[in-house]
Amino acid sequence: MTVEVTGAAAVGERASDPDLLYSEAEEDLRAAVRSLLAARAEPAAILGRIETGDPYDPALWRALATDMGTAGLLVPEKLGGQGASAREAAVVLEELGRAAVPAPYLTSAVLVVETLLGCEPEASEEPEAPEVARLLASFASGRTVGALALPLPTGPGSALACEVRVAADGTLEGGARRVADAAGAHTLLIPARGPEGVELYAVDTSAAGVTVSPLVSLDLTRPLADVAFAGVRGRRLAGPGVAEAAVRRALLAGAGLLASEQLGVAEWCLSETVRHMGERKQFNRPVGSFQALKHRLARLWLDIVSARATARYAADALASGSADAPVAVAVAQSACSKAAVRAAEECVQLHGGIGMTWEHPAHLYLKRAKADEIALGTPSHHREILAELVNLPSPTAG
Amino acid sequence: MTGIDAAELRRRVTELLAAHDPATTDRTAFLQARFDAGLAWVHFPAGLGGLDAPRALQAVVDAELEAAGAPDNDPRRIGIGLGMAAPTILRYGTEEQKRRFLRPLWLGEEVWCQLFSEPGAGSDLAALATRAVRDSRGDWVVDGQKVWTSSAHLARWAILIARTDPDVPKHRGITYFVCDMTAPGVEVRPLRQITGEAEFNEVFLTGVRIPDNHRLGEVGDGWRVAQTTLMNERVAIGGGRVPREGGLIGLVAETWRERPELRRHALHQRLLELWAEAEAARLAGERLRQQLVAGHPGPEGSAMKLAFARLNQEISGLEVELLAEDGLLYDDWTMRRPEHVDFAGREAGYRYLRAKGNSIEGGTSEVLLNIVAERVLGLPSEPRTDKDIPWKELAR
Ligand SMILES: Cc1cc2nc3c(=O)[nH]c(=O)nc-3n(C[C@H](O)[C@H](O)[C@H](O)COP(=O)(O)OP(=O)(O)OC[C@H]3O[C@@H](n4cnc5c(N)ncnc54)[C@H](O)[C@@H]3O)c2cc1C
Numbered sequence: 028m029t030v031e032v033t034g035a036a037a038v039g040e041r042a043s044d045p046d047l048l049y050s051e052a053e054e055d056l057r058a059a060v061r062s063l064l065a066a067r068a069e070p071a072a073i074l075g076r077i078e079t080g081d082p083y084d085p086a087l088w089r090a091l092a093t094d095m096g097t098a099g100l101l102v103p104e105k106l107g108g109q110g111a112s113a114r115e116a117a118v119v120l121e122e123l124g125r126a127a128v129p130a131p132y133l134t135s136a137v138l139v140v141e142t143l144l145g146c147e148p149e150a151s152e153e154p155e156a157p158e159v160a161r162l163l164a165s166f167a168s169g170r171t172v173g174a175l176a177l178p179l180p181t182g183p184g185s186a187l188a189c190e191v192r193v194a195a196d197g198t199l200e201g202g203a204r205r206v207a208d209a210a211g212a213h214t215l216l217i218p219a220r221g222p223e224g225v226e227l228y229a230v231d232t233s234a235a236g237v238t239v240s241p242l243v244s245l246d247l248t249r250p251l252a253d254v255a256f257a258g259v260r261g262r263r264l265a266g267p268g269v270a271e272a273a274v275r276r277a278l279l280a281g282a283g284l285l286a287s288e289q290l291g292v293a294e295w296c297l298s299e300t301v302r303h304m305g306e307r308k309q310f311n312r313p314v315g316s317f318q319a320l321k322h323r324l325a326r327l328w329l330d331i332v333s334a335r336a337t338a339r340y341a342a343d344a345l346a347s348g349s350a351d352a353p354v355a356v357a358v359a360q361s362a363c364s365k366a367a368v369r370a371a372e373e374c375v376q377l378h379g380g381i382g383m384t385w386e387h388p389a390h391l392y393l394k395r396a397k398a399d400e401i402a403l404g405t406p407s408h409h410r411e412i413l414a415e416l417v418n419l420p421s422p423t424a425g
Numbered sequence: 426m427t428g429i430d431a432a433e434l435r436r437r438v439t440e441l442l443a444a445h446d447p448a449t450t451d452r453t454a455f456l457q458a459r460f461d462a463g464l465a466w467v468h469f470p471a472g473l474g475g476l477d478a479p480r481a482l483q484a485v486v487d488a489e490l491e492a493a494g495a496p497d498n499d500p501r502r503i504g505i506g507l508g509m510a511a512p513t514i515l516r517y518g519t520e521e522q523k524r525r526f527l528r529p530l531w532l533g534e535e536v537w538c539q540l541f542s543e544p545g546a547g548s549d550l551a552a553l554a555t556r557a558v559r560d561s562r563g564d565w566v567v568d569g570q571k572v573w574t575s576s577a578h579l580a581r582w583a584i585l586i587a588r589t590d591p592d593v594p595k596h597r598g599i600t601y602f603v604c605d606m607t608a609p610g611v612e613v614r615p616l617r618q619i620t621g622e623a624e625f626n627e628v629f630l631t632g633v634r635i636p637d638n639h640r641l642g643e644v645g646d647g648w649r650v651a652q653t654t655l656m657n658e659r660v661a662i663g664g665g666r667v668p669r670e671g672g673l674i675g676l677v678a679e680t681w682r683e684r685p686e687l688r689r690h691a692l693h694q695r696l697l698e699l700w701a702e703a704e705a706a707r708l709a710g711e712r713l714r715q716q717l718v719a720g721h722p723g724p725e726g727s728a729m730k731l732a733f734a735r736l737n738q739e740i741s742g743l744e745v746e747l748l749a750e751d752g753l754l755y756d757d758w759t760m761r762r763p764e765h766v767d768f769a770g771r772e773a774g775y776r777y778l779r780a781k782g783n784s785i786e787g788g789t790s791e792v793l794l795n796i797v798a799e800r801v802l803g804l805p806s807e808p809r810t811d812k813d814i815p816w817k818e819l820a821r
Contacts, residue, residue, distance in 0.1 A: 044666075047712040048719060301802050316805040321798035328797060332728045336708035358708075361701040410697040419681055419696060422688035 045349075047339040053118045060097070060122040063090055068128045070388035077247040077391075082129035083211050091119075091130060092169025098136040099167030101280075106148055107164030108140075113280060117287035117342035124291025124367075127391040129248040131172050133285060134208040139173035140166055141280040142216055145273025146227065146265040155264050162214070162229055162264070174212035175277065176203040176254055182404020183279040183356060184412040187271065191256060193221040198236075199228060202255035207402065209252040210241045217261060218274055224267030227274070230259055246398035248391060279356055282403040283341040286359035289367035290338045292396050293331050296370035296389070300324065300377050307379075320377060327370055334359075334366035354416050360409040367396035429467070429478040431485045437462060437476075438489040447495040456498055456532050459490075465498075465531045469515060473527050481718040498533045501765040505576060506530040506537035509654045510584050517601070517642040517650050526582070526603070538580035540571040540604060540628055541651070545821060547573075548792045550586075551595045551648055552811075552819060555630060557587035557602065565589075565602065565635040567610075570627065573786075577613045577626040578762050580606045584654060585635075586647045591817040598816055599647035603639040610634075620778045621758035624766065655788070666714070667707055672733070673740045673768065673776060674703040680747060687747050696747075699740050706732040727801065731793050734783035741776040748773055 049057070067087045076082050092098035100116045102108020109115075116137060123132055140163065148159040165171040178188050191201035199219050209215065209232070217228045232239055236259040244251045265273055301324060304315030314320060341359035344352040371393040375382040382389045400406065414421055445458045459465055460474045464486050469475025490497070500507055507530070514526055529535040546553040555569025567587055577583070583604040590598030604611070610633035615623035642650040670678055681688065681696060709732065713725045745752040756772035768776050784790040798804045811819060 045711075046715070047708065048715050297802075301804060305803070305805060312808065313805045316807050318795065318807060321802075321804050322791070322794045324802055324804065325794040325797035328802060329728050329731055332725050333702070333705035333709045333732065336712040337705045339712065340708050354704075358701050358704045361698070362705040407694070410694075410701060413701060414693070414697055417678075417700065419678060419693070419700065420685075420688075421693050422685075422690055 045340050045343045045347075047336055047343065049118065049339075050114075053115060056097075056115055057118045057122060059095060060091065060119055061125075063087075063095070064122060064126040064128055068126050070127075070391070073127065073129065073248065073391060074386070074388065077129065080241060081211065082248055082250060083131065084129075087128075088130055088169065088172070092132070092136065096169075097132070098140075098169035101137065101140050101144065102163055102167040106160055106167065108167040112346035113284060113342045114346045117284050117338065120284050120288040121291035121294075121338075124288035124395070125295045127248055127292065127295070127388065127395050129250075131174070131208040131211055133281065133288060134174050134249075135166060135172045135212070136169075137284050138175045138277045138281045139216055141277035142175055142227070142273045143264070145276040146269060155266075158229070158262050159264050166214075171213050172208075172211060173214045173216060174206055174209045175274070176206050176209070176215045176217040177274070177278075178204045179207055179251065179402045180404060180408075181278060182360075182408050182412075183275065183282050183353065185278075185404065185408070187218060187225060187274060189218050189220050189225055191217055191219040193219045193226060193228075194258075197260070199230065199256040199259040199261050202238075202253060204253045205242065205251045206254050207249055207251055209239050209254050210250055215254060216264070217256070218270060219261075221267065225271045225274070226263060226267060227265040227270035228261030229264055230256070230261040234259060244398070246394045248395055249398065249402075278403065279352060280345055282360050282409070283345045283352065283356040285399060285403050286334075286338040286341050286356070286363035289363035289396065289399050290331070290334050292392050292399070293327075293334060293363070293366040293370035296367075296374035296392050296396075297324065297327050297331060299389075300370075300374045303378055314377075323373060323377070327366075327373055330362075330366045330369060334362045337362040354413065357409040357413040357416065360404060361406045361413070364396075364400040364406045364409075367392075368400050371396040429476050429482070431482055434464075434467065434476075434478065434482055434485050435489060437464060438486055438493075442490075442493050442495070447493060452496045453532070455496055459495075460528055460531055464490075466511075469527070473515070473523055474531050498531060502579075503530070503533050503536055504765070505539050505584075506535070506582075509539060509657050510537040510582070512657045513584060513601075513641060513650060513654045514603075516653050519638070521638065522603070522641070530582075535581040536576055536579045538574050538576045538583045538606070539654070540574055540577075540583040540585040540630075541654075542571060542573045544570060544572050548789055549811075550651070551599065552816070552821075553586060553588060553599065554821075555585075555587040556591075557589050557600060557635070559589075560634075563637050565637065565640070567602075567604070567630045567633040567635060569630050571630065572627045573616070573625045574613075574628045575625045575786075576764075577606065577628050578615065578623075579764065582606060583628075584641075586651050588816065589644055589647075592815050593645075594813055595811065595816040595819065596648045597645060599651070600644050601641040601647035601650040602635050603641060604630075604633065604635055605639075608633050608635075615760075615762055617760055618778075619781065620775055621755075622761040622763055624763055666711060669704060669707065671707065672703060673737055673744070673780075674700055676769065676773075676776075677740055677744045677747065680744065687749060692743065692747055695743055699736065699743060703736055703740065706736055727793055727797055730787065731790055731797070734780075734790055737776075737780040737783050741773065741780045744773040745777045 096109050097119045099108030100111040104110035143159055143163045146159045148163055150156050166173050191199055194200050215230050218225050219228055236257045238255040240253045242251045305313055307314050337359040341355040344355035374389045381387050441462045445455050463471055463476035465474030467476050467478040467483050468480035470477055543553050557565045557567045560566055583606055585602045585604040586599050588598050589600040610631040612629040613626050616625050616627050617623045710729055755774040799806055
């Protein structure tokens with residue numbers, strides 16, 4: 028069936044074979060996370076928390092992030108982490124997506140940690156290195172929760188919308204809108220415009236001059252907040268050049284790993300819908316026996332098969348530091364955003380009236396899927412990036 | 426399985442190449458030597474072109490031989506034999522049948538075709554009406570009509586399913602045969618396709634005699650035997666890796682790069698979507714391959730044919746539209762009877778038309794979606810009215 032065209036040049040593909048499967052250790056990690064979430068994050072509990080303004084269950088976070096060590100998966104052992112990789116973090120995110128759990132994993136254990144890893148924590152000649160390493164260790168332990176003060180949406184390849192300034196006296200002025208998980212964070216990483224370019228600062232949310240204003244978010248399981256800084260004294264983590272590269276690295280990893288969360292969302296929606304359609308009877312037969320519906324679910328499964336391969340490839344490319352990671356991430360975002368949104372939409376429709384109720388968890392997945400589709404770059408944003416990466420220029424590009 | 430590993434296979438390939446230098450050995454002689462060394466299809470038994478080695482290791486042999494510039498058996502020309510007849514003969518054939526058929530099949534000396542579909546039995550293949558009746562000597566006489574038979578004009582042999590008992594429900598009265606395409610009573614007529622050429626044929630069988638030792642499997646067990654054939658047809662495993670842009674998307678991408686004057690914004694959006702989808706499908710195929718190598722075949726096999734059928738159609742449709750005025754032209758309507766399908770060797774219009782067959786041949790996409798829904802997702806089957814009624818009482 029595959030049509031092989033001989034002589035077609037491989038476009039930017041890496042030479043070594045990526046590993047697209049799950050290792051035994053990864054499956055063990057999945058099983059552990061899944062059983063924790065099954066016991067402590069059932070849909071009723073999540074629904075009970077999401078309107079309290081504080082959707083996170085601190086005991087669950089401690090068990091997941093600290094006791095199981097998942098907050099430090101991306102951090103090398105000598106810096107206080109687990110020394111694992113994006114492949115393992117991806118598995119955790121799949122499970123968090125599958126359970127639509129409110130937990131600041133993507134924001135703290137991926138975006139914040141990756142930003143710090145990009146700040147040369149081991150460059151002993153840099154004056155900032157000890158503070159970067161100290162913060163990294165505290166985030167890796169899960170005891171401190173952080174958020175990156177960038178306005179959403181921001182995707183890899185976007186211009187950084189940085190509205191915080193470093194004033195002449197070295198304090199921070201300005202703010203960032205729509206920051207994910209800011210309300211629950213202890214510490215913010217703040218890209219701020221200094222005289223020579225973007226620098227990076229750390230500020231505790233309890234510090235004088237910091238205001239965090241929660242917003243009414245589409246996705247209640249990952250709430251947004253506006254943050255504002257007035258004469259705030261921050262701890263400098265990186266200067267121009269390094270800071271911006273660190274943020275870009277984090278956005279690439281974040282978008283690549285978000286794909287695994289989206290995959291988990293899609294998988295739950297499909298399996299829950301299949302289960303329901305096998306049980307629900309109308310016209311004296313299970314509704315799942317109607318061909319129109321079977322074909323819709325089979326197509327959804329096809330999308331998920333492809334999405335899973337792209338999410339695994341993105342995680343593997345990030346883990347190995349492959350030069351193809353930007354392509355892998357853009358392809359994964361394009362495939363997984365679509366799979367998650369479609370799966371959640373089908374889940375609502377094929378549940379009928381019950382799918383429209385607040386009580387049924389389908390809406391948690393729909394809102395998560397729709398917000399995920401935008402947060403770190405929309406599918407069309409990622410395809411525009413792809414156009415440059417694989418040399419398929421737009422009509423106006425010269 | 427024997428303990429043969431990649432290193433051992435490499436050693437045997439080196440031996441083969443040393444004894445039969447491809448540069449100086451005649452193609453047929455080389456292929457014969459390769460078959461007899463067990464390097465034809467390594468997962469087949471010793472003596473039948475294989476070494477009882479894991480199937481995944483075939484890629485090692487193919488890569489070594491290709492690097493050495495060795496000739497291959499032109500697998501595109503003999504796809505039905507390699508992909509469908511051989512695995513079925515291996516599974517259900519007698520020792521005598523395996524010895525008689527497998528070697529010339531692999532060498533490409535004998536082309537095979539598949540006499541399954543009939544005018545009245547396509548998706549519902551088990552409804553087939555071609556009759557096989559036993560004569561006084563215990564051999565068979567076949568009468569009926571088959572249709573859409575690819576390569577029948579080139580074939581020496583056919584795999585054939587026919588009804589041997591009309592009094593039982595349709596799945597139970599079928600028997601599987603090997604049919605000699607040169608036997609008296611076999612008539613092959615080309616069927617011209619929308620592309621202008623005739624890859625497939627209609628085949629009329631009138632009083633065709635088939636000796637009982639050309640039966641595969643038990644009398645009445647043909648449906649089960651045919652499942653082996655169909656599974657091998659549908660699971661498009663594609664042995665080796667496909668490179669990025671290795672399919673039809675690569676051809677459109679090249680046109681886009683080389684002809685800036687054709688670029689339009691709306692087409693750009695569709696091109697990027699299809700590029701990303703083609704890459705995702707390629708990765709899914711690669712993941713499936715890795716699952717097979719790791720010994721965990723997943724249900725994803727049935728996904729691949731569906732995905733590629735849709736992508737080939739959408740991509741070739743985009744290509745014709747992109748070409749605009751050139752898309753109004755066609756390379757050649759001459760009625761030919763080609764040896765194999767050649768997507769890359771023809772122009773965009775041909776690709777667009779030929780790709781339409783991708784969602785029909787080897788099981789339609791609708792039928793494959795039924796299979797995914799029921800066998801992969803476990804959804805309940807539709808109420809059926811045909812399962813327990815004798816074949817002769819079914820609506821036709
Ligand atoms: C290029 C090409 C090469 C081929 N080569 C061979 C060959 O070498 N040997 C061989 O034996 N056959 C061959 N075929 C035949 C092929 O297998 C059949 O055409 C196919 O199985 C469909 O059968 P049909 O044509 O009778 O269509 P039908 O079964 O009549 O289908 C008509 C339409 O109804 C739909 N449909 C049917 N049943 C269902 C259902 N239960 N649910 C939903 N939709 C349904 C189908 O999807 C299709 O759209 C070839 C076909 C093509 C196009």
